[in-house]
Amino acid sequence: MQIQSEDKPYDDINITPMLDLAYVLLVMFIIMTTAAVQGIRVDLPKASATPSLAKPSTKAISINQxxxxxxxxxxxxxxxxxxxxxxxxxxxxxxxxxxxGDGKTQYQLVIDVLDLLSRLDITKVGLATKALTAGG
Structure with missing residues (x-):
């Protein structure tokens, strides 16, 4: 059994701490860029499933409280x-x-907007909701 001498240079570089740092920076970048998305504050009603509707040319119509x-x-x-x-x-x-449409707004306003979209023959319409949580 041979024991390495103290004079021999160290051959391996442990890159685990560098990878940990890279992953932390990546996570922070993702969190900061998604937090920067701004818009009108609307308290959305809840639904069991929320489809993805994001497109670059999508027009957003918001009705606040x-x-x-x-x-x-x-x-x-x-x-x-x-x-x-x-x-x-x-x-x-x-x-x-x-x-x-905000969950606390008058339902008639949402219907007026949907009626307007129908009159203009705009058929690609989505209603934004929040996902329903397990606790209700």
Whole structure:
């Protein structure tokens, strides 16, 4: 049995701490970039399944608790919403729309927006909800 002498240089480099650091930095980057996504604060109602609706050309219509309507974070009236959706439909007749209605807003406002989308013949419409948790 041979014992290594103290004078011999160290052959191996342990890269485990470097990999740990790289993974921590990657996780921090992911958390910080997803936290930077901003928009109108809407308390979404809950549903058992939430489909992924994110597309770059998707228009988001939000209705907050006070009943104010927003198109892509810009406040609009129902008339302005109709005009802007007509313009968007002229550019891309097949664009999708996501409606995010606050759970505490008047149901009639959401119906008015859905009726407007129907009149404009916008068929790719999604309703944003939160996933239902196990506790209810």
């Amino acid at each position: 006070e009943g104010k309507i927003f198109l892509d974070t810009f406040p609009v009236t129902i008339g302005e919403l109709e005009d802007r959706l007509r313009q968007a439909k002229a550019q891309d007749p097949d664009f999708p729309v996501v409606v995010k």
